[in-house]
Amino acid sequence: MNEDINDFSVDESKQVLKYAASFLKDNGIFNLKQEDQLIKIVELLAKLPWGKARTVKEFLITKKYGTCTAKHTALQACCRCVGIKCVQVICTFRWGNQGILFPKELQSILDEGEWDHGHNFLQIEKNKETKIDVDITWNTRLKEYGFKTFPEVWDGESSFIGLKYKNRWDDADMKAKKIELIESLPQELRERRQRFLREFVKWIHRINGIEK
Numbered sequence: 001m002n003e004d005i006n007d008f009s010v011d012e013s014k015q016v017l018k019y020a021a022s023f024l025k026d027n028g029i030f031n032l033k034q035e036d037q038l039i040k041i042v043e044l045l046a047k048l049p050w051g052k053a054r055t056v057k058e059f060l061i062t063k064k065y066g067t068c069t070a071k072h073t074a075l076q077a078c079c080r081c082v083g084i085k086c087v088q089v090i091c092t093f094r095w096g097n098q099g100i101l102f103p104k105e106l107q108s109i110l111d112e113g114e115w116d117h118g119h120n121f122l123q124i125e126k127n128k129e130t131k132i133d134v135d136i137t138w139n140t141r142l143k144e145y146g147f148k149t150f151p152e153v154w155d156g157e158s159s160f161i162g163l164k165y166k167n168r169w170d171d172a173d174m175k176a177k178k179i180e181l182i183e184s185l186p187q188e189l190r191e192r193r194q195r196f197l198r199e200f201v202k203w204i205h206r207i208n209g210i211e212k
Contacts, residue, residue: 016056020077023060037082039156046136046150049208052201068137072122085125090172091165092116098163100146109196115189118181120174135162
């Protein structure tokens with residue numbers, strides 16, 4: 001499930017925002033000055049590991065790990081709770097261009113031929129003239145394997161994207177665009193993508209110490 005709160009009914013949107021508000025309250029975000037809220041929110045969410053969980057509830061409440069979908073839908077909801085304007089960005093990338101040190105079983109799949117993989121992050125409005133990109137996908141434990149992880153110290157003003165992308169769509173319908181990207185692949189590449197993701201999840205879960 002891809003959770004972009006723009007895709008939800010009114011009741012579902014309220015539930016996602018409720019999870020976000022609870023997280024913010026528990027971490028004292030509402031007590032901070034407005035200029036410090038974004039930095040603290042991003043800092044807290046960036047520390048949570050990548051893992052196979054796609055919903056905001058799983059990411060913030062039950063499992064405390066998530067995919068780019070869960071992480072950036074949660075970040076979007078948290079921003080909205082404190083009045084920070086932001087939109088989802090969808091992009092495509094190639095795994096082989098990221099400098100990641102894949103184990104041989106994953107690299108062998110990529111060697112069969114790559115595909116354009118979908119990814120999402122947020123574009124956050126700092127003011128009417130300035131917008132920044134924020135990507136909190138990869139947690140710091142993954143850095144030694146070549147993943148581009150979010151800075152441990154961030155100024156709240158600088159853009160950061162956790163991969164080298166090919167194409168991007170700002171303020172996109174995340175769910176629809178990701179479905180479109182997958183469905184545009186030939187069947188052979190769809191199956192290869194699925195094989196890769198199954199092994200990728202196992203690998204990252206081992207690194208992050210996530211139980212099945």
